[in-house]
Amino acid sequence: MSIFSTLEISGSALAAERQRAEVVAANMANAETTHTAAGGPYRRKEVVFSSSGNMPFRMMLANFRTLGFHPIPAVRVARIVDDPTPNVMRYEPDHPDANKEGYVSYPAINPIQEMVDLMSAVRTYQLNASAVNASKQMIQQALDILK
Amino acid sequence: MNDISNPIVQMLEKFLTLASQRHTLITSNIANLDTPGYRTRDFDFRGELRRAISTEDPVMTPIARAIPGLMERPDGNNVSMDRESLLMAETQLQFNIGVQLIRNQFQQIMTAITEGSKG
Numbered sequence: 652m653s654i655f656s657t658l659e660i661s662g663s664a665l666a667a668e669r670q671r672a673e674v675v676a677a678n679m680a681n682a683e684t685t686h687t688a689a690g691g692p693y694r695r696k697e698v699v700f701s702s703s704g705n706m707p708f709r710m711m712l713a714n715f716r717t718l719g720f721h722p723i724p725a726v727r728v729a730r731i732v733d734d735p736t737p738n739v740m741r742y743e744p745d746h747p748d749a750n751k752e753g754y755v756s757y758p759a760i761n762p763i764q765e766m767v768d769l770m771s772a773v774r775t776y777q778l779n780a781s782a783v784n785a786s787k788q789m790i791q792q793a794l795d796i797l798k
Numbered sequence: 799m800n801d802i803s804n805p806i807v808q809m810l811e812k813f814l815t816l817a818s819q820r821h822t823l824i825t826s827n828i829a830n831l832d833t834p835g836y837r838t839r840d841f842d843f844r845g846e847l848r849r850a851i852s853t854e855d856p857v858m859t860p861i862a863r864a865i866p867g868l869m870e871r872p873d874g875n876n877v878s879m880d881r882e883s884l885l886m887a888e889t890q891l892q893f894n895i896g897v898q899l900i901r902n903q904f905q906q907i908m909t910a911i912t913e914g915s916k917g
Contacts, residue, residue, distance in 0.1 A: 654818045657825040664829030700833040723826040775831050782825050785890050792897045
């Protein structure tokens with residue numbers, strides 16, 4: 652484990668948070684989408700993060716034997732899941748996607764929830780960016796010993 | 799052991815190694831701020847430093863343990879943004895101190911070299 656691995660760890664978090672912000676953007680962009688390739692309205696998506704240190708004991712032991720230490724976990728997006736919240740039905744009889752009773756099913760997207768999620772992603776991104784800066788400063792200082 | 803690599807420099811080297819290892823752990827905790835089920839990991843810096851200084855061997859990577867007594871969120875994650883930010887600042891300053899002290903040691907040797915030639 653070296654000081655340079657900190658940059659990789661923070662980098663993995665930056666990538667994960669960026670993907671989370673992208674998913675939020677997709678949710679907001681598709682808030683009124685009633686028609687998708689899969690049929691039916693758009694379904695709200697959510698990211699699930701997973702720590703890369705989450706591994707079976709056997710793998711952990713093998714890693715420990717080869718590396719001599721336990722790797723420090725980075726983060727990654729494990730999967731993107733559909734929100735199971737049922738669609739919202741709105742009465743719009745003139746809409747082409749309306750059913751027989753005149754109701755259109757819209758994705759259940761709450762703009763406030765999305766904004767809060769986006770804000771949280773941005774703040775975590777900033778926190779990790781400042782961690783990158785701290786690591787860079789430490790590497791620079793270590794180089795300054797040579798001066 | 800010679801004058802250039804004196805015990806103080808060796809001690810400071812271990813100090814810097816431990817500080818950068820702790821920094822890596824803190825970075826990992828911050829990276830996993832939103833990972834469900836992730837537990838904050840850290841090691842006892844003073845204890846590890848004392849152990850490292852007491853031997854001649856190079857520093858072993860300390861075993862990081864889950865930290866008890868932190869508030870856990872409903873998703874099983876217990877990373878505290880404040881704790882990690884503060885610790886990161888602290889570790890950075892510790893590292894800075896170590897670097898300055900090592901530079902000071904080398905400066906002293908340099909002074910001995912240059913002043914000797916002035917005679």
